[in-house]
Amino acid sequence: MNKTLIILLSVISFHTAANSQVIGVKSNVLYDITTSLNIGAEVAFSKKITLDVSGNYNPWEFANNKQFKHWMIQPELRWWFCERFNGHFLGIHGHYAEYNAGGIKLPFGMYKGLRNARYQGNLYGGGITYGYQWILSNHWGLEACIGIGYAHVKYDKYPRCNCGSKLASGSKNYFGPTKIALSFIYLIK
Numbered sequence: 001m002n003k004t005l006i007i008l009l010s011v012i013s014f015h016t017a018a019n020s021q022v023i024g025v026k027s028n029v030l031y032d033i034t035t036s037l038n039i040g041a042e043v044a045f046s047k048k049i050t051l052d053v054s055g056n057y058n059p060w061e062f063a064n065n066k067q068f069k070h071w072m073i074q075p076e077l078r079w080w081f082c083e084r085f086n087g088h089f090l091g092i093h094g095h096y097a098e099y100n101a102g103g104i105k106l107p108f109g110m111y112k113g114l115r116n117a118r119y120q121g122n123l124y125g126g127g128i129t130y131g132y133q134w135i136l137s138n139h140w141g142l143e144a145c146i147g148i149g150y151a152h153v154k155y156d157k158y159p160r161c162n163c164g165s166k167l168a169s170g171s172k173n174y175f176g177p178t179k180i181a182l183s184f185i186y187l188i189k
Contacts, residue, residue, distance in 0.1 A: 024085060026143065026185040028054065034068065035060050040183065044084045052076045065103050065160050072097035074179065076129060085141060085187060091129035093147055093179055098122045102160050118158045125151035127178040139187050147179030
């Protein structure tokens with residue numbers, strides 16, 4: 001996967017330099033609320049097509065062995081209804097993450113076992129996204145989007161404490177929300 005990502009980023013860099021396209025740099029406020037560091041970049045390929053690549057990282061452990069440690073990358077190809085970085089868009093996204101989480105309560109009753117155990121593993125999948133971007137000024141924008149899709153989640157289960165032997169291993173298939181964002185974006189023209 002690393003070679004594919006390097007090739008993709010090289011193509012984006014070459015295309016951007018050769019065609020003087022617009023680049024957007026962004027941060028998702030909703031990830032910030034979960035203490036996850038994040039940054040994204042979006043490159044325009046034409047009037048209606050962009051490629052967005054975002055990454056998240058959360059290294060923190062909280063009191064009582066609560067943690068949602070992870071890193072994730074989520075590339076997305078977007079088609080804009082009118083023009084890039086303005087108005088409605090549809091996207092196709094993929095995602096890969098590695099995580100170490102436990103002692104937390106997720107919304108909608110998802111993964112109830114996280115309250116009393118620690119899970120460590122990875123996930124991968126993809127989905128579709130709908131979003132909208134508002135132009136705030138010549139260089140600033142605000143973007144909201146939501147995505148639904150699939151994730152294959154592999155895990156090893158451990159006691160919630162810092163040490164302990166592996167209790168179980170397994171995997172799950174997840175269908176539902178796979179992306180949600182409220183991002184500020186700075187456009188470099």
